[in-house]
Amino acid sequence: MSLWVDKHRPKSLDALSYHPELSTRLSSLAASGDFPHLLVYGPSGAGKKTRIVATLKELYGPGVNKIKIDSRVFVTPSNRKLEFNVVSSIYHMEITPSDMGNNDRIIIQELLKEVAQTQQVDLSAKQRFKVVVINEADSLTRDAQAALRRTMEKYSPNLRLILLANSTSNIIAPIRSRTLLVRVAAPSYDDISSILFAVAKKERVALPPALAERIALESGRNLRRALLTLESLYAQNDSLAPDTQIPTPDWEVVVTSIADDLIKDHSAPALLKIRAKFYDLLAHCIPADLVLKTLVFKLLAKVDAELKPEVVYWAAFYEHRIHMGSKVIFHLEAFAAKFMRIYEIYLQAMMDN
Amino acid sequence: MQRNISSFFRPKDGSSQGQKGSSAAVSSSPPAARKAGTDQENKKPTSTTGSPKSAKSNKADDVKKPAPKPAKRLDSLFSDEEEDVKMKKPRSKKAKDDDDDYKDEPAPQAVTISSDDEDATASPKKKKPTAATRKRKQDDDQTARPTKKRAPAANTAAKKEDDLEVLADAPPAKKKFNPAEFAARRAAVNTGVCAELPEGAPNCLAGLAFVFTGILQTLPRDDGIALVKKYGGLVRTAPSRNTNYVVLGEEAGPKKLEVIKKLGIKTIDENELFELIKTRPANGGDTAEGIKAQKKAAEEEKKIIEMSKTIGIPEPAKAVKASSSGSTSSQASRQTSEQVNKPPRSLLWTDKYAPRSIKDICGNKGAVQKLQKWLEDWPANLKANFKRPGPDGSGVFRAVMISGPPGIGKTTAAHLVAELAGFDVIETNASDTRSKNVIAEALGTVLDNKSIAGYFGETKQDVDAAKRKIVLIMDEVDGTSAGDRGGAVQMSAFCKTTHVPLILICNDYSLQKMRTFDRTTFNIQFRRPDANAIRSRILSIAYREGLKIPAPVIDQLVQSTHADIRQIITLLSTFSLGETGRKEMSFEQGQRMAQDWQKHIVMKPFDIASKLLNGEMFGARSRATLNDKIELYFNDADMSPLMVQENYLRTRPAAGANKVQTLTQLDRAASSISDSDLVDRMIHGSQQQWSLMPLHGVLSTVRPASFVANGGSERFMFTSWLGNYSKGNKLSRYLQEIQSHARLRISGDAEEVRTQYLSSFFDNLYTPIATRANEGGVEDAIKFMDEYYLTKEDFDAVLELGVGPKNGEELWKKIPTATKTAFTRKYNTGSHPVPFIRASTVTDPRKVKKEVPDLEEAMDDVLGEEEEKKEEENEEEEEEDTDLSKDKYIKKPKASAKASSKATAKAPAKAPAKGKGKAKK
Structure with a gap:
């Protein structure tokens, strides 16, 4: 068991x-x-x-x-x-x-x-x-x-x-x-897929190669996460198909929703809502730097290339502060405020043109 | 600490004023018109913001300059700011740059003014003509005063009429209320020019009532009010039939103007007010109001003199009279006659002039009456066994609780009432220990006693039957300290059974520990008396002591001490001792003393947050210095940053600001808070740089507030940081527990357990129970728990640790109770593996019974014997597991014994090793 x-x-x-x-x-x-x-x-x-x-x-x-x-x-x-x-x-x-x-x-x-x-x-x-x-x-x-x-x-x-x-x-x-x-370097995607196959074989689970690759990719070269994902996929679905949806961890769902909020609405009430979500994550023992890192990657997928360097710059800036300071929420919130500002300025400039 | 820092940071006059002022104020900051050494210096701070020109300007200058000049100057000023906005716009695209230096940022108010939309910038322009006319109106015979750029004299009266017409009719018709305009109006206060305050004959405005309305050109309203009060005038908030003058500024409220017009009250501007002060004779002279006022004053004085004869310790001749009028009890007369014999110097004023009769108590008449009635009815209520509530519901209570702020006569009232009703008083206060036991012992015997004080009275009266009543006054009930554990509860228990009346006194009835008295006592609240109630009494005391203090000064003292009568009397007493022969207190002296002695009230976090964030402090008219703002932070250096952080997003965006500007201010505030955390780390971290506290105050509290502060905020919330922090701590403890239990199976650390394993745990624990509880889901979950050595607590923790879609706490609530109980029962019936043996969980069934030691002291002796027994038994059993297989009760002494033996065994072994180590180094 x-x-x-x-x-x-x-x-x-x-x-x-x-x-x-x-x-x-x-x-x-x-x-x-x-x-x-x-x-x-x-x-x-x-x-x-x-x-x-x-x-x-x-x-x-x-x-x-x-x-x-x-x-x-x-x-x-x-x-x-x-x-x-x-x-x-x-x-x-x-x-x-x-x-x-x-x-x-x-x-x-x-x-x-x-x-x-x-x-x-x-x-x-x-x-x-x-x-x-x-x-x-x-x-x-x-x-x-x-x-x-x-x-x-x-x-x-x-x-x-x-x-x-x-x-x-x-x-x-x-x-x-x-x-x-x-x-000990992280295993390569191929390493992970082959281990996934080996485990699937031992457990007598039919694992489509495409799905194994997707799991490996989704896991971010984290073997533990890949294996846990595979098992929960197996538990939740009767049979595994190449396009079976891969579940994201609970905290990542919240981070994704923060990223959506950040893109959608730029105002003080929106920031308050985001703060509540940050608090929720932090209180539930999700490390702040992980939150920030995940958030940035979610955001990068959504913003234009022109804006990316600045977003990454500020993310790095505030991640450093997370490690230097003690009240991490302040820095997460400052990053959110900063992103709202630069994104809004960017949007307005786009509209003016 | 606070004092030091503030004095250290106190800037040179006016330097910090420009800080948050609009750029207009900043540009003209060199302190020019400063007359050093006068008493008025504090009162005309805006003069320091006047431009050097204004000080030097002479009459010739004035004539040359055309009237609209100042308006033009204003215009250019505003257009400057428009440029600023234009400049900022392209710049803001590269937001990174403009962020790094905040020197070139416009002050927050600049944003309020320099909004893009039309009407915000238009409204100041619209105002300009009126500003000009107002200038023109100033009389030319006031040349002595170095006010700025005065226009040639015009027909004042006619102009005023015009103004009134315009102001009264135009605003309601043309203008709709526009928040943007309102903000602009607030910001564009006056021309940055301040008038020199005039000197007049003392009390020259006596009997005149003034109303201030609108924005005055050269005089901040607070200063104006202080000025009028200083010269004995009355200041009312709304115009009425009794108002003599309305000091009218720009853009007064249309309603007020209507009333003014209807009643035909004379309107003046500040210059005319100054004129009035300068020209009127002392005490109002022989004008109608003056005579009236003088008459009234004389009457009042007479009354005070009359009153002063009755207060304080009566002179021996009057002793009998006073006692017979004040109280009927022989006790009182005995006391007073005793006191008279003492030299009066040895008495504090507060004792000397303590109220001697009910009518002497200032304010709180209703509360005192209530108390009196309750005490008088007490014997009757006792007979009725406290079943009749009576009209005010006090009849069912054996005890009464008086609550109210210090210094307003709670204790005095209680004593007086008791005395009057013929009770003897037994008093305890915070100086007596009042723990549970002491109260139980002491009160238990007292409560059924009768007083014998009457038998030993000096007066050879018969012992009055009524004298054998006693009342117990428990003062300072909320002042219980650590030694008084359980005292409050015990006292409250006595309140239910007592056979003598109990009067409890406390300051703060809302405290948690006072909750226990809610049902057992009748609560009577004492409130701070208003100035009127105190004034005459203070005046008569002053008269008795030969001090001459004008009434406005008393009002001021009342205000600054928060109506603490005791403190006012102490203040006066100190004042009389200060300089020999000083018997008169001037308005300025009073003001200064009031300021110096201002009761230092530590503000509550909410007050700090709202004071900082509601915008007043950062308004253009605010005279709060940077130090004042830092001082706010120091009121509660731990909480105020958190409160600001919680609420800086809850202020309304600055009027007229567009989205980018609002976001920019939010971002600045947020990054300043982020900066402050780094400083906080330097203070509280390993460096312990406490001298950085003021910097932390600025970064964490003042600066963020300066960006977002604005009037009309949402309701402020208490900081959520603390709650989330402790929740985080709790959950991380749970997480560690889970990790340490599952450690034998898994390889990750706590963090990895949370981010990677938790989802799988959740799927294997919650999901089976939720989806297929009846098809073996419960068993599966339990099996999984056993596999990973998870306990029931860990199960709950897994649920609690989930967020978002796996918020287990919420989900768990939706599971039918039957399933939950089935799961719990199932889990409890089985036995479960634990990864390590907890010594405390293993018990020997035979010895369980002994595990109810109640009295630890008593057990000590027995323990010694038992321990030996156990030792012997243990030696027979296998040595190895002793500490694990013993029950809790046996284990404790064993462990300590073991530890001590270990320690002693170790000590010699360790000592040389240590010595060696040291020698090597």
């Missing part, structure tokens, strides 16, 4: 279908006995985590697949108690310090040191070191990253780190220099 994306996830390095050279590199690293700290980065849905789990299996054997979740309690300097989930097998441990927001430094300092100061208990283990996987490393605060630097060197006999990130730009240089950078 698992979703296909989870059911058919490859468990070992040799089962991975695309980026073969990366897979061989990882397996040789695992075999070398001198496994370095890794910084694995790549876009969402490219298979970073899958590769790491497979690499861990290569390192330690099937034991790493027996995982459990512990709930740990940490006390901040201001005496607040924080609950923190740790996913671990006997060989490795997986943490997401950014769950703790600004307190991630405590996790890094306390938890990592605790792990690093003890040696591998299982004498029959293949490796002498333990591995800690840090998810969302690019959203670690500066403090936490600084706390990580020295720990990485000092405890390297006992501890190897695998950092997972979407891009390296938020990772401070000292950490980048201490790790082996592994880029």
